[in-house]
Amino acid sequence: MTLKPLHIAVMASLALTGIAAAPAQAQSVLNIGLQDDPDTLDPATNWSFVGRHVLQSLCDKIVDIDAQGQIAPMLATSWEWNADSTALTLTIREDATFHDGEKVDAEAIKYNLDRALTMEASRRKSEISSIANIEVLGPYQLQINLSEPSVPLLAALTDRAGMIISPKAGEELGENFTNSPVCSGPYKFVEHIAQDRIVLEKFAEYHDADNYHFDRLVYRGMPDGNVRLLNLRSGQMDLIERLAATDVPAVQGESNLAVAPVVGLGYYGVTFNITGSGADLDAGKQAAVREAFSLAIDRDAINQVVFEGQFTTGNQPFPPSSPYYDQNYPIPARDLDAARAKMAEAGVSSVDVELLVPTDAERQQVAQIIQAMVGEVGINVEIKPTELMTLLDIAREGAFEAHLVGWSGRVDPDLNITPMLACGAAGNDAHYCNEELDAIMTEARAVGDTETRKAKYAQAIEILLRDLPIVYLYHSQWIFAHNANLSGFQPFPDGIIRLGGVSRQD
Template sequence: MPIRRVPAVFTALLTALLAVALAGCAPISPSEGGGGASTAPVAREDLDPEATIRYADAVGPSRFDPHRSTNGQDIRYLAPVYDRLVHLSSAGDPIPGLATAWEWQDDGLALRMTLRQNVRFHDGAPFDSAAVKANIEREKTVEGSSVAADLASVTSVETPDPNTVVLRLSKRNSMLLGLLSHRAGAMVSPTAFDNPDLDLAPVGTGMYKVTSYRPNDVIVYERNPDYWNRDVVGAKSIELRILPDEVTRMNALRTGEVDVALLSGRLAGEASGLPGMTVHRDTTLTYLVLYLNRARSEFGDPRVRQALNYAVNRQAIAQGIYFGAAQPTVQPFPPDYYAYNPAYPGDFYPHDPAKARQLLAEAGLPNGFEFEMLVTALSTYTQAGEAIQQMLAEVGIKANIRNVEAAQTADVYYRQQQGDALVSQWGGRPDPSMTIDLQFTSTGFSNPGRVTTPRLEELQRTALDTLDPDKRRDTIHQEVGELVDQAFQVPIVLDESVIATNQRIAGFELLVTGQVDFQKLAVRKQQ
């Protein structure tokens, strides 16, 4: 196949977008607003517990059963309903959830957890050690489980008394607390296990119950009057509207139809100019990436994967598509996060089409090749996919785009293993070993081709076996080096979360994983 150059019209468009981003949309600092609501703490007596929060997001959950949900970002919708055994601080540290304390025993081969007392599920069933045991056994065996691999090292669950569980492990697993703060730690009422409507009517112990759910339209959460944490105020209800188009979300915010809206860098400046509006911009553990099924197309050759990395102009995408609300990256973790390896900065693979063509020739592909590239059907990802398509075309690679509905992306690419590659966002995980395990090991759910390297597998075993934080961090840094050197995928940018809130909203806080802390989100009383 002949080498194809980027059409002049695309080059001109990207250049124009870059100029607009640099000249007209100067970066907004985190939580910078347009003279609107302050992010300072609000006294409890100034909050309205009877209010409704109206929230606009781009996509809904793949399903409400946390043990069979196929999208890691579903945790955003699951967390209000399902408390986990372990919760997270805003910095990502494990803190008490349904478990109030824990300790490693038997040289790290057992995790003993003390459970919170007097907690009930939404259907009235008691939460106790028997419920934890039932949940973990379900997660390991239920058909379609997406968390069975997470708990593979858990060989048994002991229940010495109603308020204590002991998880016995076949081998040490340093990421277990992180796993138990995510979907694997979400507790479902055992009386609802066989409910065929569980995907539409979840039953947890969380601060909110789902009282109405119309997929791809709206989710209504109502406060749980019997919630165990009496210290949180929250709101009486949350109406989460699913609006895939960000301009529609922006208009709903402008007209007062919603109080909170997920936006993008392109609209951040406009939103910050609205009276009473605050724009929150936070770098989290999410990133835009071109995933590669390394068992498909020509992606088994690391030289081809490196060529893809050199072909992509990350800075142009960060500025031209994200309008500065992103930074180039070649690894899964952001600077200032303990798993980040500083030896691999965002320009480690500079934009170098000549180098890309050289590597393709060395791999026996001087005329390039073609592959099917799935793209999550949301505007930002669609734009990024088209930009990547044109950049790859410049070095002779033809990427045939197929758009996939956002909520179904993970199921189509990971479970059904359709497509050779995917342009989408990786949802942050509470522990770096989870990200590495899922995406890059031979058993990872998010590694559909199961292709890895012996060195990565050995380093991952070492990281999981190491409970000392400093030694574990050093091993994770080595893993990051292996991922980047072998070009397992094509990380593009660390995309900032851009969320706008109007002056009614108080207590907005984003966890490092990218999810809103709904226990702190509240509404100010009207003056």
């Protein structure tokens, strides 16, 4: 019963926009339902996952990934490392143009990397902090010089750190860039009405414009997965992200709809504020309580109850299928006796923890199961439903005890640890700092050989499972659903919507 008013409100909002006002217009518009409304549309400051969906169509990147998760050309047509991985030379395509008519060239790439490194509000600094300087070698060639070897840098450029904005617009708009973003992607910005819609329009001068078949994209944030699905079924949405695992069988049985899943690169877990109030204990006691918290959880039960067994349980930053997963630390079974022993080690019989949880139904259900499980060992969890963007702001300020948030994952394993847990990193919600871990990660970034890197990550995992700034729980599938008349849609392992080659068949 509670869904019906929400559905009516969303439908009314959609009707007011005129998206489905006439058949001819409907054919040229792709309506996309997202889990949330993005925080910003500036690649340097964006921190929300859903923002990446919009930015993917708005801002081309230096490099991208393909459907297999391998690094692929985008603005850079080729690249080359020097012998010790301290310099990366990029050759830039010569036919790319910003939405304001300015050329994309080596100077523009340099401007963007410098901006990401120096802009006060940038959330990209830790992702590309190894860059010492950038040399422009020619109109379409530049060399990125590093302060230390960092093989993961190229992978970082497949995401927001590699997204390129117009230098002219960046200088003119400054902090207001997010309100009128200008990039070089297949679609250009039209409007963003907060908590309602984001509209992009096809950029006719895009170098690969013939591969993009919609005149307009309309994105809408819909935190309730049931509402997203209702709008897909009604025809108000053409494509939605994060279909609930429990809805997959029903949608698969509907001839006018299609399901497109892909295993993700990231994780979901509970992050604890290490240096803040935490569980209102000193740091040493907190560590034992976090161990008790982890031991009290039945990860497989969460997967079965909430996700119909379609996700993968986990206890590390990488899924068990990853070559970097350390088999010496398998997913622990629930052990209440061991959990109670850890509570005794901390010298407490009960602890109160406030857990911030995004408002979507799945994560609320996960939190409720966790609450019941850890309550059996004296950890009293108070669930505080919090709108995602508000939650991220609170976490950034350190004004929380714990939160249940995921990381979408990256193709290089370093980027599943360093941006969230390196000392002083912008995304380090845990406010955790372990200099030994940082040193190990620095060594791992210096080598390209998988086996050598695996040994380094094993050392890192040992530290993370001892300190537990994040209690890792599971690894999700990205499950998309769309109208069956859409062809060419292919999900990618980073979970980002890509629309090249996607069209509507009558």
